Amino acid sequence: MSKRKAEVAGAGFAGLVAATTLAQKGWDVTLHEKDTELRPLGAGIVLWHNSLQVLKAIGAYDRLLPHTMVPPFYETRMHNVTQSLEDFDGLHWRTMTRKALHDALVDTAREAGVEIRVSSEVDAADPAGSLTLTSGEVRHADLIVGADGVNSKVRDSIGFEQERTRSKDGVTRLIVPRCKEELGGGEAWDNVIDFWNLEPRVLRVLYVPCNEDELYIALMAPIEDKEGSAVPINYDVWVESHPYLAPVLREAAKISGRYDGYQTNVLKEWSNGSVALVGDSAHAMCPALAQGAGTAMANAYSMAVAASEGGDDMAKVLVDWQAREREVTDRCQNKSAWFAETRSMANGNQFTPEVLEAAKYDPTTVVHA
DSSP states (O other): OOOOEEEEEOOSHHHHHHHHHHHHTTOEEEEEOSSSSOOOSSSEEEEEHHHHHHHHHHTOHHHHGGGOBOOSOEEEEETTEEEEEEOGGGOOEEEEEHHHHHHHHHHHHHHHTOEEESSOOEEEEETTTEEEETTSOEEEOSEEEEOOOTTOHHHHHHTOOEEEEEEEEEEEEEEEEOOTTTTTOSGGGGSEEEEEEOSSSOEEEEEEEOSSSEEEEEEEEETTOTTTTOSSOOHHHHHHHOGGGHHHHHHHTTSOOOEEEEEEEEESOSEETTEEEOTHHHHOOOGGGSOHHHHHHHHHHHHHHHHHHSOSOHHHHHHHHHHHHHHHHHHHHHHHHHHHHHTGGGGSOOOOTTTTHHHHOOGGGOOOO
């Protein structure tokens, strides 16, 4: 019997997880990346139990583990005064650079036999089972996966119904040296620290140690604040608001960076015929709860398992997959949008069991047949 074929658009986290899982389940998989090289977008990342279980299931966890860390606490500060210290009651979580995660996923995909094509841009998809590249080549497959991001051509070429909402805030994400000793040393600087200032202007710094040497910082400012949202960052503006972070901000000011506005995309459906959407193409969400990538990887994995084990009617398999997975993701997406809009993460102690529902979910235990 010939192998079933899958064409995957987008070599981000969701696309790599979907492609790897399918290949490990016996599919002939081609992964298309429009850029000339494989590289992650963004800087650092927090992963929770849901996506860490996926990494274990596909064999990427052990190769990633040495490049990660588990901070002692998620600390929230308002004007540098601690509001809360949260340890999530033993919930599995880790921090890392996006490069470390992406490299581990690429290596795992290649090991599984995924054919990865760079400079291969997707122009359109057909629910009947075809993918058209900008080169004009048409690729036929049993399954088409749109993992091509918030501006997905797979999604938009088919005409999935969606509602897009943009937030009043945005963020500049950077990787800088830890500068731990310059900051004063001590175990507190191993925490993830959410620094909030709401007066005299809204400027937030999410401080995320990724390993012994690298620090991920996300600098949030309102879109209307031209100084706060400028890139490279305006050192004088940021250090006036967060003087205790001067060494880190000095390093950040050396990097050009990119300021991205928050947005939420809600789709009526995640699939059409033989086409499945995963990740930001299906459910882009504000980063308030640091769960966008985790839900993307969890849903990409569960989709690939369902496609492999759920029967011969691919359209029905994908509809059933969405029915199983969607409610948890929708609730996470809604909560993330609410926290971003209200800025209530500044109050601390926000990671309640309800807020962590998606983070705790284990997609590797779901029965898909």
